[in-house]
Amino acid sequence: MATSDETDDRVGQAYRRRLRGAVGRATRRSRRAARPLWDRFRFARQDLTAATPTLPRVAYIFIAPFFLLFSAFLAFPVFYTLYLSFFEYRGVGQGSLFWIDLGPLYLEIPQIAQLEFIGLGNYARLLSNELFWQSMFNTSYILVIQVPLMIGLALALALALNASFLRLKGVFRTAIALPVSANLVAYSTVFLLLFNEQLGFLNYALAGVGLGPVPWLTDAFWARNTIIAAVTWRWTGYNMIILLAGLQTIPQQLYEAAEIDGANRWEKFRYVTLPQLKPVFLFVIVLSTIGTFKLFAEPYVITGGGPTNSTITIVQYIYRQAFVNFNLGYASALTVVFVVIVSVFSVVQIKIGGED
Amino acid sequence: MREQRRKDAVWQFLTYAFVVTMVVVMMVPLYWMLVAATLPQEQFLQFPPRLVPGTAFLDNFAALQERLDFVRTIRNSVLIAVIYTLLSLVLCSMAGFAFAKYEFKFKEPIFYAILATLVLPIQLLVIPLFLLMAQLDWTNTFRAIILPWAANPIGIFLMRQNMKSIPDALLESARMDGATEIQIFYRIALPTMRSSLAALAIILFLFQWDLFLYPLVILESADMYTIPIGLAQLTGFQRIYYDQIMVAATLAIVPMVVLFLLLQKQFVSGILAGSLKE
Numbered sequence: 079m080a081t082s083d084e085t086d087d088r089v090g091q092a093y094r095r096r097l098r099g100a101v102g103r104a105t106r107r108s109r110r111a112a113r114p115l116w117d118r119f120r121f122a123r124q125d126l127t128a129a130t131p132t133l134p135r136v137a138y139i140f141i142a143p144f145f146l147l148f149s150a151f152l153a154f155p156v157f158y159t160l161y162l163s164f165f166e167y168r169g170v171g172q173g174s175l176f177w178i179d180l181g182p183l184y185l186e187i188p189q190i191a192q193l194e195f196i197g198l199g200n201y202a203r204l205l206s207n208e209l210f211w212q213s214m215f216n217t218s219y220i221l222v223i224q225v226p227l228m229i230g231l232a233l234a235l236a237l238a239l240n241a242s243f244l245r246l247k248g249v250f251r252t253a254i255a256l257p258v259s260a261n262l263v264a265y266s267t268v269f270l271l272l273f274n275e276q277l278g279f280l281n282y283a284l285a286g287v288g289l290g291p292v293p294w295l296t297d298a299f300w301a302r303n304t305i306i307a308a309v310t311w312r313w314t315g316y317n318m319i320i321l322l323a324g325l326q327t328i329p330q331q332l333y334e335a336a337e338i339d340g341a342n343r344w345e346k347f348r349y350v351t352l353p354q355l356k357p358v359f360l361f362v363i364v365l366s367t368i369g370t371f372k373l374f375a376e377p378y379v380i381t382g383g384g385p386t387n388s389t390i391t392i393v394q395y396i397y398r399q400a401f402v403n404f405n406l407g408y409a410s411a412l413t414v415v416f417v418v419i420v421s422v423f424s425v426v427q428i429k430i431g432g433e434d
Numbered sequence: 435m436r437e438q439r440r441k442d443a444v445w446q447f448l449t450y451a452f453v454v455t456m457v458v459v460m461m462v463p464l465y466w467m468l469v470a471a472t473l474p475q476e477q478f479l480q481f482p483p484r485l486v487p488g489t490a491f492l493d494n495f496a497a498l499q500e501r502l503d504f505v506r507t508i509r510n511s512v513l514i515a516v517i518y519t520l521l522s523l524v525l526c527s528m529a530g531f532a533f534a535k536y537e538f539k540f541k542e543p544i545f546y547a548i549l550a551t552l553v554l555p556i557q558l559l560v561i562p563l564f565l566l567m568a569q570l571d572w573t574n575t576f577r578a579i580i581l582p583w584a585a586n587p588i589g590i591f592l593m594r595q596n597m598k599s600i601p602d603a604l605l606e607s608a609r610m611d612g613a614t615e616i617q618i619f620y621r622i623a624l625p626t627m628r629s630s631l632a633a634l635a636i637i638l639f640l641f642q643w644d645l646f647l648y649p650l651v652i653l654e655s656a657d658m659y660t661i662p663i664g665l666a667q668l669t670g671f672q673r674i675y676y677d678q679i680m681v682a683a684t685l686a687i688v689p690m691v692v693l694f695l696l697l698q699k700q701f702v703s704g705i706l707a708g709s710l711k712e
Contacts (some may be wrong), residue, residue, distance in 0.1 A: 135543075136615040140532035144525040144585045145544070151582035152551055155562035162561065170568055190565050235456060238449045252698060253457045256464070258705065259694035262644050263662035264686035267669055268467045271676050279466045282483055311463060314456075319705050343445070357463055372555055375646045375662070379669055386494045392649065393557050400561050410561055424553035 143406070158190070163200055163414045165193035169407035193407065200411035210412065212387050213395040216302065220391075221370045224306040229362055230315035231310070237351070239318070240325045251322070255315035262312070266379035269308040270295075298388035301381045305389055308376050313369065317362045324358030325351070357430055364427040371420050392416050463610040467687070470680035478677055491681065498678035501671075502656060508685060514579055514660060515642040522584045523631060524637050529585075530593025533625055545594075551587045557647060564651050574654040582648075583641070589634055592707060596630040597623060618623065636697065636704040643690075661686045 088327045178185045238244060239251055247328035257265065273294035274277050281291045294304045332350045341349065353361075374393040377383055383390035383398075390398075396416065400409035444555055449476055473488040473496075498504055532538070534544050563582055564573075572578040608618045624631070646662040653663055665686065668679050694701055 099705065137532040137536035137538040140536070140615075140619070141529045141544070144529035144590060147525065147581060147585035148548060148587075151563065151566075152585060152587075153547070155559045155566065156551070157555065158562040158565075159558055171565075186583065190569050219672060231456070234452065238453050243446050244449065244453070250453050250457060252695065254453075254460055255459055255698075255702075256691060256694065260464075260702070261665075261686045261690065263646055263660060263665045264683040265463070267665055267679050267683045268463050268687075270669060271470060271680065272466055274464055274676075277479065277483065277676065279462070279483065312459065315460070316705060319702055323706055329595060360555040368555075372557060373558070375666075378646075379666055384572075395651075396557070397560075401564070406565070408562055413558055413561060420555045421553045428553065 089185035111258060159410050159417075161415055162191075162193070162407055163196060164197060164258045164411075165407045166196050166199070167404065167408075168192040168194055191406070196391070200408045201415075203408060204415065206410055209390070209395060213390050216387075216389055217371060217373070217391050219302055220306055220309070221367060222371065223303075224309055225363060225370060226367045227306070228310045228314050228366060229317060229359075231314050232321055232362070233359070235314070235318045236321035236325055237347075239322060243433050252319075255319055257312050257314075258316045258319075260312060262375040263379055265306065265312055266376050269304070269311070269376075270380050273304050273307075295381055296385055298385055301385060301389045304380060305376055307374070308380060309370075309373070313366065317366065320362050320365075321355070321358060328354040361427065361430045364423055366432060367421055368423045368427065371416070373421070438455045464687070465681055466690075467680050470676055471684045473677065475677045490677075491684075494677045494681045497675070498668075498681050499611055502659070502664055502668060502682075503676065504664060504682055504685065507529075507661055510576070510658060511643065513658040514576055515639050517576075518580045518584060518642040519635050519638045521580065522586050523635060525584055526586055526589030526593045526634065527533060527597075527624060527627065527631065528619065528639070529590050531597050531619055533590070533594045534597035535600070535602070535623075548587050548590055550625050552591065560648050560651055563648065567652060574658055575652075575653055576658070578652050579642075579645070579649055579660075585643075586638060586641070589638060592630065592634055592637075593627070596627060600626055632700055633703050633707055637707070641705075687696070 084090045171191045194243075198261050235254055239247055239254075244250070273280055275281055275291055275293060275295065278294070280294065284292060291298055294300050328351065332354065333346055336346045372393060373391045374397065377389045377391050377394055378397075381389040384395050392412070393416065396409050396412045399405045399412060464518055469483075469485065469487050470492060472491045473484055474490040474493065477488060477490075495504075533541065559582065563578075567573050567575075567578040570578075593676055604622060605618055608622050613621065644662065645660075646666070649660050649663050650666065656664075656667070659667065661682075665679070665682050668675075668682060
């Protein structure tokens, strides 16, 4: 009583079983290739509809949009920067690098840039470039002063806001964390005015206590300190929030036990708080270090890198080389060096963060 | 005993003094910004400076508007940040769901490839993206700003972490009821993710809102500027009009301060989440 439908199905099953069975991968592939194009398409579609647990294919649909954008605008550029760092940039690309013409299907990858291979030339150039070392020095200077200052302030504030006797905790915390919401360029313009030598509030306030006008923006030493002050204002609250969250995870019993042992305020801080807070503490230090290496908006707006490049940062130097001088190959080599430095710290950061 | 109490009182006083000083330090720049934005230019240039806000905000705003259409600049920023946030939320939650709840080929390598980019600073991408956008003829467009970070590694990471906590039994029972996988995703998975989606939305919005270097390279004409680019351009003119710049800075900062006050909890959880795995 076999209807023709059932026969068809049995044939189909046998065919599929044969395909999926002991036949080797290579033979299967060659047999498929021998089939006419339309057949291949039809069988592929049957396979799609026949597969009962469709889950894996659905998963690909779910990740496809993310993955496409990720590949085009994140993964590809990462490798392209590395590639570019071995070349001298000669201008915008013309024509195509690669194309396939299959009648209805025409795929073209345009040449992205005209390049001349120079090997490690860009790296040799940056190592012997004074401005590169100047930018490294400026960044290190800001790092050595600003990060300890800010973390110290943030820790003191977090401890104060964690103290049991303090009232109005919410108000204080909100007020100190408020700069976190300020746009980087916007707050930089405010500091540009605040530290203005003639109009600025700061020099006015200093004059009030009999101190002469400080050349905040026109003297190398003071310009660096202006950047430090600005960055500290913007990020102290941010670090305080993280440290405060860390403080609140320390079990109260530890303090009680220390009190029973007769520990004073300093001893409780030294032998309970600090060891308990160590991972969070290390974490904010690494985070701030990375942040300092990435500084760009503040020096760009407040000092323009000046006076005489005394506040130029690495990212700002890259920006100048890439988009003012259009040395895109050289700037890519600088970027690679910058990325290596930041990534090392980021790996440390994730290691610390992962321990929680 | 009395000695101890006096010591405590001194300590408490010092703590209060320190905290209040820091609050004042944090408030001075913002207050000074408001003073400068609301005083007429002539009064602001006087010495000693006035320390009380004036009433010339709208006049200064009109003067700013003549030099740079800042209303349009704000509109651009809002438009870009909102579209970016929505798009990225969709992409990250979809992909995060797949990585949390499905098994598929190359799952691990793909996920670790995405995770690896977390350690890379975004400044790395500016040069290649600039060349790519020039080649696509996308310079000076919003899509060049919106698309590159729509596939945000932080977003996919957070979404995967949170989606893992959705019980499999819940999804399975929906499957039994005949729901398609897409329906399961947006009818069941997404609604349970409301609070993490909100936290991620804030991270994404602020990321795009504060983006500076990349738009500086991509956006060329004044009608396309975002707030950071517009502000930076205002400080680059021959003569700097502080009153106008402070009006622009006020317009950039005050709405975000209000948002911060309203959504403080989400901001803080955003900071903690972002800081943990940024």
